[in-house]
Amino acid sequence: MIAVPFLICFPFLVAFILMFVKKPEVQGFIAYIGASLIAAGVGALAIGRVMGGMQPIRMFYETKAADSVIFGGEIVLMLLVTFLCFKYNRKAVCLLSVIPTAIIAAVEFAVPTGNTDHICVDRLSMMMCLIIGVVGSLIIVYAVGYMSGYHMHHKEVKNRSGYFIALLFIFMGAMFGFVLSSNLIWLYFFWECTSVCSFLLIGYTRTEEAVNNSFRALWMNLFGGAVLAFGIFYFAYYMHTLSFSEFIKAGMAGNVYALLPIATMAFAALTKSAQLPFSTWLLGAMVAPTPSSALLHSATMVKAGIYVLFRLAPAMSNTTTGTMIAFVGGFTFLVASLMAIAQSDAKKVLALSTVSNLGLMVACAGIGTPETIWAGAFLMIFHAVSKSLLFLDVGATENTLHSRDIEDMHGMLYFLPMLAVFMFIGIAGMFLAPFGMLISKWAALRAAVDEKNIALLLFIIFGSATTSFYWSKWMGKLISHPHSEHFSIKDVTRKNETVSMGIQAVLMVLLCVLFPLLSKVFVDPMLYEMFHTSGRVLSQGLLYMLVLVICFVFAVPPATYYFNKKVHSNTKLAYMGGINLGDNTSFVDSFGEEKRLWMSNYYFANRVGIRKIMLPCQLFAAAVLIVMFCIVLGVTL
């Protein structure tokens, strides 16, 4: 079982090496090797587990040396955060790092706890490792090409791309550690590691806006971590164990000492997954270069929160905590999709859609039944691949067009065909039937009805309508006729970016086609591990119907396309009341002069824009969370 320590430690090693290498070509080379080895490592782990029968394994019961390293790492993180807080004059924030570290130190040294397993490899962690390893490696491959392009036309930003890529590796190592840990202190350390990494990545460009946004991300994530640290202390003090599985079991049994810690962990997961009221950090993180947005917001960091909530799901089902969490998740799903309608900045749309999808996953976890976890797991898988593809594509588009406004992507299919096709596939994967999101919505709707949860039902139903609106209008933009006939743009997307995106597009298509297999072989057994009940979420008949629909979606458009290619069509000019100038791009105005035709989408910024509804929604969500904690504290004390 060398694969597990390899996956956790090797990325840190690569990052360390990258810090000392200065030449960009060598940096790129090392990054490719590192990424491939990590992907291979994940593959080996997966194959090894499948051969070994996929039983959960627990390892590393005696860990004095590793514990010291981890504690040392926590001190390093605390010092780093304190130093940067003082450097940028935000002294209060460092308290959010110092106090929790002190609490954890107290747990480590003052509270007696037994020796339990520190690493657990079961199906859920396997799934997370696959997502992190595969999508993360593809993003690193992309990042090498992207960063050189980025610095070529952002000359004002100091070129620290070696440091940037090193941070990406540290991030991956921390994420592996996070999903494989079954000890609460290790979990906490890797949690803080990801918070600090995202802080450093967001602040990469060192502009005033970047610094502001990175500190916002830092304090929100540290705040969640601080609450978590308190919860861990409380649990360790009363239950004398630091085992994550004991934590879950205590919660499932309704143990009163587990109630508050579970609420704190769920709260921390909400901050990490940028749910209301903590969504603004994710939106602010868009100032960072694209690979960090892709890594943070699709493949890894935000999924950390969801991973924790999935672990907690059996302990949360039918409890106050679970209901409140599900409510906040559903509310975020609806409201974030409303705000996405009003956005024309592509990265902001992607960020808001991430928040929205995470809301749906959080709601699934909060309800905590096998059905909803099934739905949530597929949402997570599909979201990871398609969102990462979309972010990478938008990044490449920005490098080429020097704009990431959706309105500038009008007719992109005609002047940047490859990027437009990938974007189309990515967006289709997000919401179009019969792709992943759809089947998760089906299961989530049914689960909401089964649980008699009217609020969640309404959130999903209305949220589904708003979600399809903002995605559809983007898709429509891509295939429209361009505004100008004489658009010649040179596509500067590098080879490695194209390869990375291509692999992800193929992966997405494969996921759609193979998802029944994935369900039977992987997700259903995973649910059994978590809930100890078996049963299919989707009936056989429905699965066959889905496969049929998928086949139609893949077969019909190309078939009709080729059928019509041979048919001679009489092409006429678009109707413009008789004043079309002859090329569908301009017309004659009432003064007899030429006017360019310009068409844009609906945005409704003054009805559902961020400026209008973010603050009321944050207040409402905060109120719900305060109520949740009051109830939990009332029962506990």
Added chain:
Amino acid sequence: MRMKIISVILYIVFAPIIGGLLDGIDRKISAGMQRRVGPPLLQPFYDVSKLLQKQVISVANAQSFLLQSYMVFMVLTGAMFFAGSDILLCMFVLSTAAMFLYFASTVTGSPYSTIGANRELIQMVSYEPAVLMACVGFYLVDGSFEISRIASSQLSSIIYLPGVFAAFVFVLTIKMRKSPFDISTSHHAHQEIVKGITSEMGARNLAVFTITEWYENVFLMGVIGLFVVNENPYSYLSAVFVILFVYFLEILIDNTSARMKQFKMLEMGWAVALVLAGCNIWVLMLIK
């Protein structure tokens, strides 16, 4: 299994005929309401066959294949419905079909077509909540999304779902693009913005669009009937009466109201879904 295949084949073959007849009845009754004689009953068939005989005319070459994909997915939706499959999945496939229609309008780059396409999206957002509520209502009452189970329940679903039914009939006006909700395209007037998504559909493409509308109408009437049918075979007779009544209601609403603003339509569609359907479902959740 054999019944399913027979139902699907019957749908594919007869739905355009029934749809066209419904269209003809619509025009005849509308004419009567407007004190006109109106066209012959079979006029829609004459129109479509004339359109099919014309050259293929389009503004963008992609229109043809997108509209034909739209038709195929609409037929798939209806086929899945009449084969007794999952109603929620039917609605999702219907939304995929609607996407192809939206693409067919956007790809032209024509101003009126694009305006119509934007408005079509607003129409979709307006009716989707009530449609999903209908599916959820069926699940709540009959314990399954399977249409074959719903159609063979003991009591007609409409008894438990009056609010949901009312909301669905309300958004039916939006779905069928009848005044006051003929916002993305209108059957009557022939002005630019009003013609919307069909502005740039000519000749054969318009024929494909019209035939698809017929398939869609038969499907929608089928959903109306689903509210009424139960295990008793006589319920199918009452379903036909209800369908004809609802269709007449749509014609009546069409002829007696003026076109509304699109955001009013959105507000009303959502309000109806929330209040009528939402309260119905909430009450059902509480008492079941």
